[in-house]
Amino acid sequence: MLKYIGRRILLLLPVLIGVSFIVFTLMYITPGDPAAMQLGEQATEREILQLREQMGLDDPFIVQYGRFARGVFTQMDFGRSYRTNALVFNELLSRFPTTLTLAATGVIVAVVIGIPVGIISATKQYSLFDNSAMMFALLGVSMPNFFQGLVAILIFSVGLGWFPSSGYATPMHMILPALTIGTSSAAMITRMTRSSMLEVIRQDYIRTARAKGQKESKVINRHALKNALIPVVTVIGLQFGYLLGGAVLTETVFSINGIGLLMVNSIRMRDLPMVQGGVLFIALTFSVINLAVDILYGFIDPRIKAQYK
Amino acid sequence: MSSNNESSVNKDLMENKGKVKAKEKTRDDAVVKNYQSQTEIHSHPGTIEPEGFDVKAVVPEKRKSQWAEVWRRLIKNKAAIAGMIVILILLLTAIFADFIAPYHYATQNLENTRVAPNAENWFGTDNFGRDIFSRVVYGSRISIQVGFIAVGVAMIVGGILGSVSGYYSGRVDNVIMRLMDVLLAIPGILLAIAIAAALGPGLVNVMIAVGIASIPRYARIVRASVLSLRDQEFVEAARAVGANDFRIITKYILPNCMAPIIVQGTLGVAEAILSAAGLSFIGLGIQPPIPEWGAMLSTARVYIRDAWWMSIFPGVAIMITIFGLNLLGDGLRDALDPRLKG
Amino acid sequence: MAKELLKVKNLSIQYNTDEGVVRAVDNMTFEIGVGETIGIVGETGAGKTTTALGIMQLVPNPPGKIVQGEIFFKGEDILKKNEEGMRKIRGNQISMIFQDPMTSLNPVMTTEEQIAEVILLHQNVSQKEAMEKARDMIETVGIPRERGKEYPHQFSGGMRQRIVIAIALACNPELLIADEPTTALDVTIQAQVLKLMKRLKDEFETSMIMITHDLGVVANICDKVAIMYTGYVVEYAKVRDLFENPLHPYTQGLFGSIPNIEEDDARLKPIKGLMPDPTEIPEGCPFNPRCPKVMDICRSVVPERVEVEDGHFVNCHLYPAEQYER
Numbered sequence: 019m020l021k022y023i024g025r026r027i028l029l030l031l032p033v034l035i036g037v038s039f040i041v042f043t044l045m046y047i048t049p050g051d052p053a054a055m056q057l058g059e060q061a062t063e064r065e066i067l068q069l070r071e072q073m074g075l076d077d078p079f080i081v082q083y084g085r086f087a088r089g090v091f092t093q094m095d096f097g098r099s100y101r102t103n104a105l106v107f108n109e110l111l112s113r114f115p116t117t118l119t120l121a122a123t124g125v126i127v128a129v130v131i132g133i134p135v136g137i138i139s140a141t142k143q144y145s146l147f148d149n150s151a152m153m154f155a156l157l158g159v160s161m162p163n164f165f166q167g168l169v170a171i172l173i174f175s176v177g178l179g180w181f182p183s184s185g186y187a188t189p190m191h192m193i194l195p196a197l198t199i200g201t202s203s204a205a206m207i208t209r210m211t212r213s214s215m216l217e218v219i220r221q222d223y224i225r226t227a228r229a230k231g232q233k234e235s236k237v238i239n240r241h242a243l244k245n246a247l248i249p250v251v252t253v254i255g256l257q258f259g260y261l262l263g264g265a266v267l268t269e270t271v272f273s274i275n276g277i278g279l280l281m282v283n284s285i286r287m288r289d290l291p292m293v294q295g296g297v298l299f300i301a302l303t304f305s306v307i308n309l310a311v312d313i314l315y316g317f318i319d320p321r322i323k324a325q326y327k
Numbered sequence: 328m329s330s331n332n333e334s335s336v337n338k339d340l341m342e343n344k345g346k347v348k349a350k351e352k353t354r355d356d357a358v359v360k361n362y363q364s365q366t367e368i369h370s371h372p373g374t375i376e377p378e379g380f381d382v383k384a385v386v387p388e389k390r391k392s393q394w395a396e397v398w399r400r401l402i403k404n405k406a407a408i409a410g411m412i413v414i415l416i417l418l419l420t421a422i423f424a425d426f427i428a429p430y431h432y433a434t435q436n437l438e439n440t441r442v443a444p445n446a447e448n449w450f451g452t453d454n455f456g457r458d459i460f461s462r463v464v465y466g467s468r469i470s471i472q473v474g475f476i477a478v479g480v481a482m483i484v485g486g487i488l489g490s491v492s493g494y495y496s497g498r499v500d501n502v503i504m505r506l507m508d509v510l511l512a513i514p515g516i517l518l519a520i521a522i523a524a525a526l527g528p529g530l531v532n533v534m535i536a537v538g539i540a541s542i543p544r545y546a547r548i549v550r551a552s553v554l555s556l557r558d559q560e561f562v563e564a565a566r567a568v569g570a571n572d573f574r575i576i577t578k579y580i581l582p583n584c585m586a587p588i589i590v591q592g593t594l595g596v597a598e599a600i601l602s603a604a605g606l607s608f609i610g611l612g613i614q615p616p617i618p619e620w621g622a623m624l625s626t627a628r629v630y631i632r633d634a635w636w637m638s639i640f641p642g643v644a645i646m647i648t649i650f651g652l653n654l655l656g657d658g659l660r661d662a663l664d665p666r667l668k669g
Numbered sequence: 670m671a672k673e674l675l676k677v678k679n680l681s682i683q684y685n686t687d688e689g690v691v692r693a694v695d696n697m698t699f700e701i702g703v704g705e706t707i708g709i710v711g712e713t714g715a716g717k718t719t720t721a722l723g724i725m726q727l728v729p730n731p732p733g734k735i736v737q738g739e740i741f742f743k744g745e746d747i748l749k750k751n752e753e754g755m756r757k758i759r760g761n762q763i764s765m766i767f768q769d770p771m772t773s774l775n776p777v778m779t780t781e782e783q784i785a786e787v788i789l790l791h792q793n794v795s796q797k798e799a800m801e802k803a804r805d806m807i808e809t810v811g812i813p814r815e816r817g818k819e820y821p822h823q824f825s826g827g828m829r830q831r832i833v834i835a836i837a838l839a840c841n842p843e844l845l846i847a848d849e850p851t852t853a854l855d856v857t858i859q860a861q862v863l864k865l866m867k868r869l870k871d872e873f874e875t876s877m878i879m880i881t882h883d884l885g886v887v888a889n890i891c892d893k894v895a896i897m898y899t900g901y902v903v904e905y906a907k908v909r910d911l912f913e914n915p916l917h918p919y920t921q922g923l924f925g926s927i928p929n930i931e932e933d934d935a936r937l938k939p940i941k942g943l944m945p946d947p948t949e950i951p952e953g954c955p956f957n958p959r960c961p962k963v964m965d966i967c968r969s970v971v972p973e974r975v976e977v978e979d980g981h982f983v984n985c986h987l988y989p990a991e992q993y994e995r
Contacts, residue, residue: 036509044525156657160649162601164608165624165642172635183631222772228727229767230760230787230836234752240786244777263514267605271628282609285524297521301513308512320777320820403687 019323022316026309037301038090042083045294051075055288056100096295101287106295110277114299116186117276120195120268121261127200128207129254133247135204136211140219140246141238151208158205163264167198167271184273195272199264203257210253211246218246248319255311259304397586400662407658413651421467428461433616441634451636454626459636462618463644469530469619470648473603474596477538481599482592484538485545490576492546493553504550507543515540519602523611533612537602541595548591552584586663593656597649604645620645673741674876675724675844676700680738682716682723685731689948693719695900697738698974699893701844706870706877708887708908710923711897712944717880718768720897721846724878725765726755742844761791764837768849770829774821780832781807781817784839791840806835810865827858831865838869845870846878851886863889884923888912896920899944899955902974906981916983918960954986962987 053069054061070076074085089095096106135155139148174194175183181194218224219242227241228234261268265278273279277296284292316322401407420427436456444451450459492503510518522536556562557580565579604621606612613619615626620641627637682694694716701707709717722728723735726747739746747758767773775783784803788794794802804814810831821829830850837845847866851859867890870877879891887894887908894911896904896919904917915921925938942959945951951958957967964986972984977993 032505033508033512036505037512040509040513041521044521048525049527156653157646157650160597160653161646162604162621162642162649164605164621165638165645168624168628168631168638168642171631172638176632176635222767222769223775225727226767226773226783226833226836227775227786228759229725229765231756231758231790232760232786233756241775241778245775259514260516263517263520264605266517266520266609270609281520285520285609285611293521293524297513297517300517304514305512318777321822 019316022322023313026312030305030309034302034305035087035091037305038087038298039083041294041297041301042086045290046079046082048288048290050288052100052290055290090298096298097291099284099289099292101284101289101292106291109280109292110295110299113275113277113280114303116274117262117265117269117278118303120186120192120199120274120276121258121265123192123196124199124203124261125254125258127196128203128257131201131204132207133211133250136208136250137215137238137243137246139208139212140215143216148212152212155205155208158202159209161202162267163199163202164267164271166202167195167268170194170198171271186272186274186276191272191274195268195274198271199261199268203261206257207250207253211250214249215242215246218242221245244318248315251311251314251318255307258307262300262303265300397662401658404658404661406654407662410651410654410656410658413647414655417467417471417648417651420464421471424465424468428458428464430458430461432457432462432465432618434458434461441630441637443634444636450640451634453623453634453637454630457616459623459640462623463620463640466618466620466623466641466644467648469613469617470600470603470645472530473534473537474600474652477534477599477603478541478592478595480534480538481541481595482545482588485542485547486549486581486588488542489546489549490553490581493550494557494572494576494580496554500550503546507546510540510543515598516602516605519606520609520611523606528611528614530613530617533603533606536606537599540602541599544591544595545588548587549581549584552587553580556580556583590656590660590663593652593659597652597656600645600652601649672703674701674703674705674743676739676741677720677724678739678741680720680723680740681736682719682728682733683736684733686948691947692900692950693733693947694723697895697897697900697902699895699902699905701876701878701893703843704874704876705893706879706891708879708881708891708894709897710881710884710887710894712882714899714944714947715897716900717897718848719900721765721848721878721880724846725759725763726750727759727765757791760787760836760842761840762842763844763846764840764842766830766833766837766845766847766850769853770826770833771853773833774829776821779818779820780824784817784832784836787836787839803835803839806839807832809838809869810835825858826854827862830854830858830862834862834866834869838873838875841873842875844878845875846880848880849882850879852882866890896923899947899950901955901984902982903956903985904981904983905974906983910978910981914981916977916981916988917956917985918962918987919956922959922961954984 051066051070053066053073053075057065057069074082077085086097089097094107096110098104099106099109102109135151139151142148171183171194174180182188182191183194185191186195219238224237224241227237232240265276266281267278268274269276269278270282277300281293281296284290284296434457436452439448439452439456440454442448442452442456448458448460450463453459453462488503488507492500513521519536519540522539523532526532526535553576562575562579565575570578603612604619604624607619607621608625610622610625613622615622623641624638624645627634627641630637677700678698680694680697681692684691684693697716697720699707709720711717719728719733722733724740724747726735728735735748738748740748742758742763747755750758774780778786781800781803784806785796785799788799788802789796792799792802800817804817807817808814812828812831816824821832824832830853834850850866851862854862863886866877869875870890877890879886881887891908894906894908895902896911896917898919904911904915904920911920915924919940922938922940926940940959941961945955945958951968953969954960954967954972957963960967966986970986972986973990974982974984975988975990975993976982977988
């Protein structure tokens with residue numbers, strides 16, 4: 019098992035280096051002179067040239083990337099904000115808990131709703147429950163998060179006045195955003211659980227279990243569920259990443275001061291190191307989550323476990 | 328979206344398809360045709376004949392082409408029909424926007440701002456007094472363009488990468504697929520945002536951003552299909568008669584792995600429209616006064632307390648569009664792989 | 670004849686599909702005595718597996734449905750039993766072995782757990798005893814008991830089928846239904862598994878329904894045989910009678926499809942044509958489009974079951990009922 023985990027982590031490294039390269043390249047090709055941007059409009063030609071020199075902006079592309087990558091991977095140095103000169107990494111880290119808790123609560127809501135509904139739907143295929151659950155799920159998948167957020171604000175804050183519509187000060191603030199992203203992820207997980215479950219229920223070993231005289235409820239819980247959940251776990255991992263990425267949108271809707279909102283503002287201000295750092299940071303987190311999912315797989319699925327014994 | 332299981336399912340599907348099609352394909356070969364006509368001469372009642380060549384005589388129904396069969400299953404599916412109707416209405420709206428919309432999308436009327444829906448302005452007006460109904464109608468053009476062009480480009484690029492990767496395997500495959508892994512390591516919407524941030528706002532840039540972000544998905548699907556078909560007999564047969572690689576890929580392999588690509592494409596258009604709306608929502612996409620649904624929502628957010636109609640109508644437009652595409656995509660998947668329906 | 674164990678009477682099962690109603694099993698009648706083995710033979714799609722699932726009452730519903738008939742097991746009509754009553758029979762008194770060992774075991778459970786499960790369900794034993802018995806069973810089917818801790822993917826096809834057999838026999842059932850138990854296996858392994866089944870069947874004094882398309886298997890281990898075609902039993906007899914004197918043209922055709930070393934005929938005589946589409950069974954005798962001895966009556970009237978000689982039944986107009994009435 020350790021070998022498996024070790025291998026996974028080793029595979030992760032080149033991917034992360036690749037991600038850092040892509041992110042760096044994107045910011046590199048962005049028009050505008052970082053030195054001029056940092057100095058503001060009154061800066062003289064001379065000052066700008068000086069700063070360019072200082073920042074190493076005249077070095078070849080690959081040298082600049084090398085410097086950036088070394089900083090990121092050896093010292094967690096994501097550079098400094100052009101605007102506030104604060105360390106990007108510290109800025110990101112201070113907002114990370116907000117973004118992470120939001121995504122995590124969303125995933126929890128999604129799992130709590132999605133998996134049971136998916137299972138019931140699959141076991142009662144084409145029933146009224148199944149049909150309506152699937153209708154809702156498809157609607158949920160079709161509704162953009164940010165629109166759903168607006169509707170939630172309209173109904174529950176503006177209309178009913180139950181929850182605050184923006185900010186992230188108290189648990190009350192968390193409910194609407196978490197429900198918003200949670201329900202749309204739940205839609206995805208419901209669909210996935212159902213189709214995975216339907217696939218598994220048709221397998222021969224389910225028939226074997228029934229032929230043993232096993233109760234239907236146990237056939238589902240003991241035999242079908244574990245097999246069906248294997249692909250669902252992947253989707254949960256992907257949803258987590260999707261929510262972290264989508265934080266940019268949800269945090270904008272609810273004015274939550276997480277990494278997402280920070281990035282949106284940084285894009286507006288053309289604060290490139292911050293944008294670059296944000297994308298890289300979230301990609302890192304996403305990769306770590308995927309790693310965790312892979313490792314979890316190893317525990318659930320003996321076929322994977324056995325490969326690394 | 329739910330890529331994992333779907334792709335495994337798709338793989339199964341393809342393997343089956345490959346087998347079925349493999350038979351049909353070889354039959355198209357001239358040599359085989361000759362052989363077939365010989366066996367047909369033999370197949371009078373009473374003569375001995377190898378089993379399996381008389382399929383036509385006994386079950387003529389089964390000779391219907393694969394796609395006709397898929398189409399038949401598709402139009403039996405009410406949800407898929409509903410999806411098609413939604414898409415059709417959307418297309419018509421986009422084409423005839425000039426006739427449907429009562430006003431031009433940019434016509435301002437500053438004495439008539441943020442008016443609630445009424446007989447004059449069905450969906451109300453926005454903060455510049457522009458008619459929201461007209462803007463929603465014109466907005467369909469943008470969404471359709473972004474959706475179809477971005478996905479089209481992603482499909483072509485991803486398709487080429489995937490087929491090269493799957494067909495040649497080895498080092499080329501390794502390099503391409505590791506690159507795709509890297510792209511997939513960044514959540515799609517975030518990658519699109521990063522690209523859009525680098526390129527700057529604008530319709531074309533949105534398409535590029537959304538398109539690039541969805542390339543890996545098509546590359547993976549096509550690669551998996553090509554891998555499963557590469558060593559099938561009908562491909563070997565083509566190789567044996569001297570077809571070159573390009574011809575083998577385009578004439579023999581790709582036509583046989585269209586099914587999962589079409590399904591993914593339909594769902595992909597939905598996702599592309601969503602992403603584009605998201606980009607515009609945070610100010611990275613289409614710029615005013617062009618009426619993009621996501622951008623309209625972005626403005627509406629500020630006025631949510633006193634002009635609900637500004638957010639509801641564009642939002643519902645996005646939702647119905649995506650809903651329609653998803654219905655159609657689901658229907659297509661079921662029609663292409665009836666096994667899944669149980 | 671031995672004491673009757675199972676009697677299937679006029680059993681009909683149909684599937685309602687998008688393409689139409691499929692009568693998978695039509696008016697099936699046969700019986701098995703204690704310790705007897707009956708073979709059910711037919712092409713793929715003839716309704717053999719559906720018959721087996723029908724006895725177990727595991728026909729997937731929807732789309733499948735038992736539309737008529739009775740199944741007497743030890744004198745009691747088990748079709749009248751409720752789900753719970755049936756559960757006590759499945760795996761305990763009637764067991765089933767499935768065709769494809771690669772897919773019929775749960776991939777995420779160890780093999781001994783899967784055997785212990787059926788023991789725990791039907792016997793009043795502790796978890797520990799059940800596991801111990803499961804390991805005993807693993808040994809009985811010729812696998813070292815330590816390997817019970819392994820998962821199905823660590824076994825070969827033949828070994829997995831042994832595990833499936835162990836599950837089926839763990840509770841010492843009175844009736845074992847084997848649905849093409851060797852079809853998915855390599856030829857050499859087939860012989861081993863068949864031998865094992867024969868040995869265990871004798872050891873456990875189990876009656877057996879052997880579903881197969883292989884007449885060699887039938888000759889080897891069956892006492893009686895029913896030949897099925899498109900859901901109908903066309904001929905039903907003791908194995909000896911059937912092999913010596915096949916009556917139905919379809920049965921004769923089946924024998925014509927096997928190479929015979931003794932005869933000096935260079936060519937096989939396969940049955941011409943293919944099985945009809947299950948939704949479009951021809952009128953009259955279902956075999957009529959392919960039958961070399963077809964008569965006018967075959968195209969309109971479904972032949973009745975006729976007892977041509979003692980215990981040898983056939984459904985064919987070549988053997989009119991009046992002629993053989995006794």
